[in-house]
Amino acid sequence: MTDSANNASVCFHDYAPEQGDFLSDVMQGFSNQQKSISPKYFYDQRGSELFDEICRQPEYYPTRTEISILQSNAEDIARLIGPDCVLIELGSGVSEKIRLLFDVLSPASYLGVDISKDFLLLSTKRLARDYPELEVHAVCADFCHQLELPAQCQSDRLVAFFPGSSIGNFEPDDAVRFLKEVATMVGRGGKLLIGVDLKKDSDILNSAYNDAAGVTADFNLNILQRMQQELDVNIDMSSFNHRAFYNEELGRVEMHLVSQCEQVVVVEGEEIPLIANETIHTENSYKYHLGEFADLSALAGFRVEQIWTDAQKLFSVQCLVVG
Numbered sequence: 459m460t461d462s463a464n465n466a467s468v469c470f471h472d473y474a475p476e477q478g479d480f481l482s483d484v485m486q487g488f489s490n491q492q493k494s495i496s497p498k499y500f501y502d503q504r505g506s507e508l509f510d511e512i513c514r515q516p517e518y519y520p521t522r523t524e525i526s527i528l529q530s531n532a533e534d535i536a537r538l539i540g541p542d543c544v545l546i547e548l549g550s551g552v553s554e555k556i557r558l559l560f561d562v563l564s565p566a567s568y569l570g571v572d573i574s575k576d577f578l579l580l581s582t583k584r585l586a587r588d589y590p591e592l593e594v595h596a597v598c599a600d601f602c603h604q605l606e607l608p609a610q611c612q613s614d615r616l617v618a619f620f621p622g623s624s625i626g627n628f629e630p631d632d633a634v635r636f637l638k639e640v641a642t643m644v645g646r647g648g649k650l651l652i653g654v655d656l657k658k659d660s661d662i663l664n665s666a667y668n669d670a671a672g673v674t675a676d677f678n679l680n681i682l683q684r685m686q687q688e689l690d691v692n693i694d695m696s697s698f699n700h701r702a703f704y705n706e707e708l709g710r711v712e713m714h715l716v717s718q719c720e721q722v723v724v725v726e727g728e729e730i731p732l733i734a735n736e737t738i739h740t741e742n743s744y745k746y747h748l749g750e751f752a753d754l755s756a757l758a759g760f761r762v763e764q765i766w767t768d769a770q771k772l773f774s775v776q777c778l779v780v781g
């Protein structure tokens with residue numbers, strides 16, 4: 459369904475997935491040997507707020523590092539991309555980072571894609587207000603499953619923007635599949651500006667996902683809160699603990715919820731037993747060497763055109779081109 463309404467000069471397109479996926483995904487994830495819930499369910503209103511707060515924690519280096527890379531290299535990035543492109547931000551959230559590029563990039567139009575409708579509308583309306591010259595589109599969609607552009611946004615100068623190292627949430631095989639879809643969407647000569655978190659000392663990674671203020675723990679536990687609110691479940695939240703660690707062998711940070719005792723969780727009448735210390739796996743955040751990510755991009759049909767990093771090589775922003 460496409461519902462286009464000119465609201466505060468934002469053109470809105472609704473491709474939001476049907477509700478009901480949450481329950482079936484939870485049941486599916488709980489029936490596996492290693493119980494799991496997809497990290498996409500972190501981002502209800504409260505979860506999105508908590509994630510925003512994570513980004514401001516001193517231990518969580520990715521956000522501020524990426525912002526400083528974008529700031530220091532904005533002109534360089536703009537030169538590479540060229541003027542008058544159609545800029546498509548995937549998982550646009552609060553759309554703060556894109557502002558760093560607008561002034562130097564002068565795109566023809568901007569399209570924010572996000573699954574969280576309220577956040578999306580708020581942030582695209584703000585952009586439309588602050589950049590009155592810019593044509594702003596908001597697409598509510600789960601970009602993992604569909605990357606469909608509204609007809610008005612077709613152009614031979616498409617540039618996707620995928621910041622924050624959200625690509626780290628995909629299994630490497632799925633990352634290739636996803637990047638292939640992005641390549642198809644932007645077409646030959648089209649580009650992808652992407653933030654990729656890099657492999658590094660495990661102490662830095664472990665503290666980034668175990669901030670002293672406990673915000674990441676709250677963010678992780680909030681997924682149980684969300685289940686309580688939206689599904690017919692009975693979970694004692696205080697019987698679960700946050701656990702995050704860098705799995706060096708697999709090159710990823712893992713987040714889990716650890717059951718503190720033997721207990722039974724009831725989901726829509728179905729009893730799900732957990733033994734003491736059993737975990738529910740809630741997230742993987744893959745980290746890459748530059749060479750590893752270049753190989754992955756190549757499998758998807760992208761060539762790495764340029765890489766920008768910080769002095770400590772904590773994080774990278776990369777410009778990929780199709781073909």
Ligand code: AVJ
Nearest residue numbers: 512622623624626627674743
């Ligand atoms: C939004 C997926 C990039 O993996 O660092 C932050 C999410 N999880 N702290 C990440 C997250 C815990 C974040 N991504």
